[in-house]
Amino acid sequence: MLKDKMILDMTVHGYAKKTIRSYTMCMYILVRYFQKSPLDLEPFDIYTFFLNMRQANKSDSTLVIFYSAFLFFYNLLGRKDMLELVPFPKRKRTVVAVFSQTEVTAFLTNCSSVCEKTIFTLLYSSGIRIGEVLNLQVKDIDFERKAIFISSGKGGHSRYAILADKTASLLKQYMEIYNPKTYLFFSQKGKNIPISPRTVQAAFQKIRNLSGIQKYATVHTLRHSFATHLLEDGYSLVYIQKLLGHADIKSTLIYLHVSPNSLLKITSPLEKIGNIRLGIFENQNQYGFQFR
Known part of the structure; x- marks a missing residue:
């Protein structure tokens, strides 16, 4: 059975139990979406699936999980081409909440x-x-x-x-x-x-x-x-x-x-240099160059 094969391979590769559950759930959602085996899908079907998720405003993190799950599954079958139409989703850099x-x-x-x-x-x-x-x-x-x-x-x-x-x-x-x-x-x-x-x-x-x-x-x-x-x-x-x-x-x-x-809080390297005389120049020519 494909599901069992996928779980066994993820276990051998040392995937965490939570990741295994996430990836198998992603495959279940894919099957439910198309109402047919993932073996019968084509690259354009995967493209359509991700397009639908983008239109549904799914987060980048969610897209990354689905992409990784599909990539693992189809790599097992020697079908890396299944994701050739879909670019890897890049997570946007976010600023996390922090308590003072x-x-x-x-x-x-x-x-x-x-x-x-x-x-x-x-x-x-x-x-x-x-x-x-x-x-x-x-x-x-x-x-x-x-x-x-x-x-x-x-x-x-x-x-x-x-x-x-x-x-x-x-x-x-x-x-x-x-x-x-x-x-x-x-x-x-x-x-x-x-x-x-x-x-x-x-x-x-x-x-x-x-x-x-x-x-x-x-x-x-x-x-x-x-x-x-x-x-x-x-x-x-x-x-x-x-x-x-x-x-x-x-x-x-x-x-x-x-x-x-x-x-x-980092100290500028200038602060470590001693004996620098800093003053106000009264004559423009003292600069050695002029602003025009």
Whole structure:
């Protein structure tokens, strides 16, 4: 079966489970759109499909996912020509939302429970993704080394994240009250089931409103804020890249665009040159050249 073959090949290539689900869903949508097997389609059909998505104002990110899914599928069949009429969708460079440190303080102050405060403090203080927080287990917290082990990061990569002292204190308080067994943050359905992303997102929006923060933001904004504040404090992009778990530093470079203040703090090389006499010239001829 084509679907099974595609899933097996993506698994062998080390694709994340989320990516596998996304790609198979893209193929399902393609089949449903044309009401026939993808084997019976022609390059112009794929062109028509993308034209329809453009006319429906689908985002560039969505188009990239569909393009990548179709490319993977048709490469398996030796049909690279199927996408020859469609240019690779380029993502427009966007500026991500970032909380100021004052807004972070207001947000964390308005958390209504120890659970909420612990989750969102952990997200901001470590910069880890929401999916990584949901998958955290009790054994992943190393209080002695002040580290958080991320066993299933994006792309299947593992790494360590920062465990701040204030976060560690909150975590200890949280663990005393809630007594987690396997998953650190568990569902109301049971301690062996992780809390759902929808529950965390809903709590985030509730707290954002209570804090009077008007700008558009999601849970991921806390990760953006973590990286931006580190950059503004003078930390190297390479260190930030490793903490965020970015495989390519290009993903980290976005924070140069959201943090112009860090660029303005750079000292001009002129300031390092001593003994330069700067004065006002009263006679135009002193310049050595004239403006006409």
